[in-house]
Amino acid sequence: xxxxxSVPEPRPESRPxxxxxxxxxxxxxxxxxxxxxxxDADGDGVGDLRGITSRLDYLQQLGxxxxxxxxxxxxPQDDNGYDISDYQGVDPLFGSLADLDDLIAQAHARGLRxxxxxxxxxxxxxxxxxxxxxxxxxxxxxxxxWWRPARPGSTPGEPGAEPTNWGSFFSGPAWEYxxxxxxxxxxxFSRKQPDLNWExxxxxxxxxxxxxxxLDRGVDGxxxxxxxxxxxxxxxxxxxxxxxxxxxxxxxxxxxGPRIHExxxxxxxxVVAGHEATLLTVGEMPGVTVEEAQLFTDPERREVDMVFxxxxxxxxxxxxxxDVLPFRLxxxxxxxGRWQEGxxxxxWNSLYWNNHDQPRVVSRFGDDGAHRVRSAKLxxxxxxxHRGTPYVYQGEExxxxxxxxxxxxxxxxxxxxxxxxxxxxxxxxPADVLRALRAMSRDNARTPMQWDxxxxxxxxxxxxxxxxxxxxxxxxxxxALADPDSVFHHYRRLIALRKSxxxxxxxxxxxxxxxxxxxxAFTRRLGEVELLCVANFSGDPVRPAVPGWEEWLDAPLxxxxxxxxxxxxxxxxxxxxxxREHGR
Ligand code: ISL
Numbered sequence: 001x002x003x004x005x006s007v008p009e010p011r012p013e014s015r016p017x018x019x020x021x022x023x024x025x026x027x028x029x030x031x032x033x034x035x036x037x038x039x040d041a042d043g044d045g046v047g048d049l050r051g052i053t054s055r056l057d058y059l060q061q062l063g064x065x066x067x068x069x070x071x072x073x074x075x076p077q078d079d080n081g082y083d084i085s086d087y088q089g090v091d092p093l094f095g096s097l098a099d100l101d102d103l104i105a106q107a108h109a110r111g112l113r114x115x116x117x118x119x120x121x122x123x124x125x126x127x128x129x130x131x132x133x134x135x136x137x138x139x140x141x142x143x144x145x146w147w148r149p150a151r152p153g154s155t156p157g158e159p160g161a162e163p164t165n166w167g168s169f170f171s172g173p174a175w176e177y178x179x180x181x182x183x184x185x186x187x188x189f190s191r192k193q194p195d196l197n198w199e200x201x202x203x204x205x206x207x208x209x210x211x212x213x214x215l216d217r218g219v220d221g222x223x224x225x226x227x228x229x230x231x232x233x234x235x236x237x238x239x240x241x242x243x244x245x246x247x248x249x250x251x252x253x254x255x256x257g258p259r260i261h262e263x264x265x266x267x268x269x270x271v272v273a274g275h276e277a278t279l280l281t282v283g284e285m286p287g288v289t290v291e292e293a294q295l296f297t298d299p300e301r302r303e304v305d306m307v308f309x310x311x312x313x314x315x316x317x318x319x320x321x322x323d324v325l326p327f328r329l330x331x332x333x334x335x336x337g338r339w340q341e342g343x344x345x346x347x348w349n350s351l352y353w354n355n356h357d358q359p360r361v362v363s364r365f366g367d368d369g370a371h372r373v374r375s376a377k378l379x380x381x382x383x384x385x386h387r388g389t390p391y392v393y394q395g396e397e398x399x400x401x402x403x404x405x406x407x408x409x410x411x412x413x414x415x416x417x418x419x420x421x422x423x424x425x426x427x428x429x430p431a432d433v434l435r436a437l438r439a440m441s442r443d444n445a446r447t448p449m450q451w452d453x454x455x456x457x458x459x460x461x462x463x464x465x466x467x468x469x470x471x472x473x474x475x476x477x478x479x480a481l482a483d484p485d486s487v488f489h490h491y492r493r494l495i496a497l498r499k500s501x502x503x504x505x506x507x508x509x510x511x512x513x514x515x516x517x518x519x520x521a522f523t524r525r526l527g528e529v530e531l532l533c534v535a536n537f538s539g540d541p542v543r544p545a546v547p548g549w550e551e552w553l554d555a556p557l558x559x560x561x562x563x564x565x566x567x568x569x570x571x572x573x574x575x576x577x578x579x580r581e582h583g584r
Pocket of ligand 1: 082
């Protein structure tokens, strides 16, 4: 706002006011539901669709715009539904298609869009396509998957005879021997997740048809699982073997392969074109670089709206995810800052701390002890004030923490269980392997949603498939809703701020304090409005070295996590968002 009568100076270096052309998802927030762990309506211990529908009012109260559902399709559940045996149905575990139609209708009635998980790098080995493909080397669907003979000169089925030396993401080789046909099939993930061959146009057409079927059913977009792995570099060949590693790294052959942009542009043309204004597409892309992400998300190229990148959730990992390093704020800043810069002109960021594959952020980058509530609010504030579309993973808005897993029997995730078996088999100490699992296991994200303080946290009346975190007696939605100072209400205010203050969605981003080990600070600028977000990532008070800090202290506080705090020092885990207007 400018003072009446005054003419603001033109500021050529800043962006114009947001026009009607800014897509809706720039000012939206997405909420991810992991159906198995959200709410169980039928008492079998596993969350379901009717459970989700019964909690839509809660999501509406939080103020989110989009609901992303992790897979609910028929599945043998080897990887909790990321192994799909029918793309056009609902697993009875989660309910029926009618339940899903009802969920979509009830979500729409509340102004919530629904985005489905699209898992098409691989199917389940129980999908009829694979069953047919496997049935004979002459099958019309043989070429829908990656079948290869044993390595020349080796005995098929013997260790080392795999067509390439690649390891799978879930331990062991990426190839499974099929005795009946004497050939191997590729599975980058579990052996029950064979990779589809996207070189075959029939595969692509089948996927496009399936996607259109979902759009006709009313869904509002897709989150595309490991979509940068669908194009393989041919011929499939051995990758480099790191010292001490059991398998080679095939990433050069399957990450961002030669036809990936073509495949995504084709998918856009075949499925999304004509519906751009209402849909959301987000490609999950492990290993993607900022330069590639710019190409994937440049609207002119018509591929996807945004990508999930992984750099910032790798800053506490060394050689692989089980090599747990101490968290360094400087590494986080370097990564997030580079992404903000890289997608400033073209393309768009998605912003996330958590999902169903990541440990809980308050335990990871915050303090889940004495400062749990404040550090959870700080983390939310920092994330939501970046430029991009924020994603909230169920329970993050409550400040849910990692779980106190005591023994390997407490884990359910295939990745964790396989890793334990392999690592201990290779001679690692069980206690060391467990320590890494406790920090990084995906099951940390998957413990049931904590609705209330009752014995099963209000998640189920049965026996939960994965134990509820005992801290639900304190950390739960009922308590958070009743407390105006809760993490929930802070997230609600953050989401509301994105709607009321255009600079949050569309302002330019400038990182400050490049080398500061504890203070994370940046500004956002849109026209005459400038916001400062400043956050103390430590348990000690600190005076931020932000340029012009004294002047900023006169600016009104838009949002903070410490009531009544106005002085020059930030207390432990304090975050502030300040606003000023230039030209007045
Ligand atoms: O958590 C990981 C393993 O270390 C990640 O590499 C994860 O597997 C990767 O992000 C891909 O994730 C997606 O595809 C997987 C599925 O298991 C994950 O749940 C899904 O988010 C295979 O479909």
